[in-house]
Amino acid sequence: MTFYPTDRLALFIDGANLYATVKNLNFDIDYKKLLEEFRKRGILIRAYYYTAMMEDQEYSPIRPLVDWLDYNGFTMITKPVRRYTEQSTGITRTKGNMDIEIAVDMLEIAPSVDHIVLFSGDGDFRKLIEAVQRKGVRVTVVSTTKSNPPMVSDDLRRQADTYIDLQDLAQLIGRPRQNPLPRFLQPDSVGERRDDRDDED
Numbered sequence: 001m002t003f004y005p006t007d008r009l010a011l012f013i014d015g016a017n018l019y020a021t022v023k024n025l026n027f028d029i030d031y032k033k034l035l036e037e038f039r040k041r042g043i044l045i046r047a048y049y050y051t052a053m054m055e056d057q058e059y060s061p062i063r064p065l066v067d068w069l070d071y072n073g074f075t076m077i078t079k080p081v082r083r084y085t086e087q088s089t090g091i092t093r094t095k096g097n098m099d100i101e102i103a104v105d106m107l108e109i110a111p112s113v114d115h116i117v118l119f120s121g122d123g124d125f126r127k128l129i130e131a132v133q134r135k136g137v138r139v140t141v142v143s144t145t146k147s148n149p150p151m152v153s154d155d156l157r158r159q160a161d162t163y164i165d166l167q168d169l170a171q172l173i174g175r176p177r178q179n180p181l182p183r184f185l186q187p188d189s190v191g192e193r194r195d196d197r198d199d200e201d
Contacts, residue, residue, distance in 0.1 A: 002140075002162055007042030008113045012102055013074075014120035015051035017143075017151075021121065024147035025167055027174040034173040035073050038117065045113055048075045048105060050098040055080045077101050103128045110135045117142060118160075123153025130159055142166055 003009070011034075022029055038044055049069050054060055070076045077098065099122070106116060110132045118125060121143030129139045141160035143152035146167045157163045 003041035003115065005042060007115045009038055009042040009044045010106075010109050010113045010116050011038060011044070011047040012106055012116060012118045012120070013047070013049045014098065014102060014118075014122065015049055016098075017120040017122055021144055021147070021151045021166055022174075024151060025144060025170065027170050027176065030173055030175045031069060031074070032072065033175075037169075037172050042115065046075055046109065047073060048077060048102075050077045050102055052081045052098060053078050077105070099124055106132055110137050113137060115140065119143070119166075121150075121152030121156060123155045126153065126155045126159045129156070133159075133161070138162070140164060142169070 018029065035044070035047060038047070049066075051062065051066065053062060053066070066076055066078065079098070079101070102120075102125070106118075106128060110116070114136075115138045116132060117140045118129070119142045121141070129141070133139060138161045139159075140162040141152065141156055142164045143156075144150065144166045145152060145157075146165060152163075
């Protein structure tokens, strides 16, 4: 990893995308270790974590993680999962895409940092990376090509100044996989994976 001690760093974690990636790699993130690792590599200005949440349930299994992150150095950005019914099929689906929130926050912080680390493989962020690079900010993308299928867009990898495969960080920031989240909270069931409907926001 190419970092300099004087780098002002900001981390942007697409929670659902990262969850899907580590699930494919069969380990979990130790978020305390993640913060410690990047604090060693520069001046960590902010670590953002983005996730959508089911708010109409008495208990959400993701709530303990969100609360822990909130109290332990992460800036949490959450929003309710939206439900909608497809007119053609009558099937009720959920979605909770956080792309706009990530884009707005990254553009806002760009003048105050030297290096942004994006934990996501979503190709829709390519143009965003290009925009912050024009402001003089270096961008590292963290995802994986070592899963089947690969979790990172080729366009995103090419646009980034540096690409780090998450598998290569497993020894530094990982821990053995625990019980997975319930089905309704997994990324493909809350609509975090990209599809054409995301453009309807």
